[in-house]
Amino acid sequence: MLKLPVSCFIIAKNEADRIGRTIRSVREWADEVIVVDSFSTDDTVQLAEAEGARVVQRAWLGFGQQKRFAEELCRNEWLFNIDADEVVTEKLAREIADVFANGEPEFSGYGMSVALVYPGHTKPRLWARDHFCIRLYDRRVMRFRDSSLHDSVVTDGHKMGKMSSALHHHSIRSFEDMRRKLDERMWLTVANGEPQPRFKVFLRLITEMPMHFLKYYVVRGHFTGGWAGLKYASLQAWYRFMRIYRLWRLGSPKDEAVVLLLIFACNILSYLSTLDILYV
Template sequence: MHESLPISVFIIARDEADRIARAIDSVSDFADEVIVVDSGSRDDTIAVAESRGATVFRNDWAGYGPQKRFAEDACRNDWLFNLDADEAATPELVAEIRKLFAAGPPGTASFWQVRIKDVFAHESGPAPWAYGYNQIRLYDRRVGRFSESPVHDTVRPPAGARLGQLSAPMAHRSIRSIAFHVEKMNRYSTMQADDMASRGRRLARHRLLTEFPLAFLKAYLVRRYALYGWWGLVISTNFAYTRFLRLAKTYERELAARARSDSGAA
């Protein structure tokens, strides 16, 4: 067992009993503490998290940004590492973080980005071509914190802040099954439509025609899902449908608002 680093790891969760142990175990080698904020799990998420040594807080769901800010406030250290319940720090990433903090908290940057790579249910780890995206996951909360947006859970560094890049990846197992993915698509697209409405964004009608094929090509070619063979066809189609649903729900709201307006004017 290695000596812990002055880093608090925090995870927001709900109904993640089957995945949260992997997440907690992946950081237990370096974390000074692991904080889990549960928003009303109906399974054994809390029991599993506590059995792995995490401290669990309960907080009603108010959106991604507010929930992560609550978790930030629950941490005792200023250096934080954010981990989702469906993610796991790879051994290479843990080793890199240990090296970064070998002489104490790094002074080169207050925000460190991590490459988060897809891992599907039938895989043991990220494929060499796995799609990944960069997010700030290791940071000093005295300098910047998560956005308060209920939809966009992103750390907001101040203007001119220095960003570092960790080279080792994080494993992201976001899709338990196709059935789970369909439910997630429906939930996320509704939140995205709500966000667009709250910001007064209007839909360009032509996007109802172009969104699906363009999103499919983005997933299949740009994200290199084609390299997964037939599975790549499945996940590309699901990705495109998620993008289309967001617009379809936005258009549905516009039609309903117009009908209310016409009814009131009659």
């Protein structure tokens, strides 16, 4: 495949077990691959350089800030962002090449589905529908959001193109790793969240876990993932609930009786999938 006028950038920290596969999935068609590393303590840097990437070190400041910094390092105006745990399939690579087949692309940005691959699996489940993100875009028109918590491209109302193929997302090394990541993200969200009315937080305490279980298990199709899909949906729902519970505790740390009853009810779902995650 001919090189495209596209710079691919990756933010990373301690991704030695995954980043090589990610770089190999883009280096055959991307004009350059840049890795912004946050001082990894494993072999991430050495492996990335061995795969042909340019590595730049920068202390972690937040998701959006890190990606905006990476945008500035790129020599092309068209950028492709991929996380260190994602893989561009051959089918998706061909679609990206087709965008540039007649010169300047039709749209200023292109979105694609991101399909989760469970730990120990080699491909996504049937009917995977996890996320839809803008990953290929013209930085003269749009950029990543300047946010510590959110890392999305701000399209400013421009019409986007859509890829039919999905990125494969090897997001979690194990379900224990998933718990750790969700716990870290929960505390980050709580620390950066804006205060909400007490009645709204209380309503979300009641609805957050069942609604998000339905969202992940049914709407996003994890019911096709068997036991792994049930565990994934349950963990996502539990940590969504725990985020709201933490917000409640911040507002009223002594108001325990109602909350404990809610936790007891919500844990019925957790026990169904053998998730030993009841802690407060």
